[in-house]
Amino acid sequence: MATVDHRFPVLRLLDIGKRQGSVTIEEFDRLLPIDSTHTRDADEVLDTLRSRGISIVLARSPAANRDFNLLNDERIIYPR
Numbered sequence: 001m002a003t004v005d006h007r008f009p010v011l012r013l014l015d016i017g018k019r020q021g022s023v024t025i026e027e028f029d030r031l032l033p034i035d036s037t038h039t040r041d042a043d044e045v046l047d048t049l050r051s052r053g054i055s056i057v058l059a060r061s062p063a064a065n066r067d068f069n070l071l072n073d074e075r076i077i078y079p080r
Contacts (some may be wrong), residue, residue, distance in 0.1 A: 010045055017054030024060055025077060046078055 009031040017023045032045060049056065056078040 010048065013045065013049065014052060014054070017049055017052065020060060022055045022057045022060060022076075023049060024057055026059075028056060050078070 012031055013023050013028065016027055032042060034042070046056070055076045057076055
């Protein structure tokens, strides 16, 4: 029987955040669906992202010159 690595979603979020500078709500929900994730586990993931300087944003703007820029209508959701 195969062993499931429950750390994979967190590691994937950290990878996305490290490369992109942020994680979108869509990416977060795709990897850690709110309806199947315990609140305590989600809090630990958010704290891990925050400690690594990774923000949760509504959407990511297209990169101009490979720089990450927030558009005026984009908001950082976490941390506040």
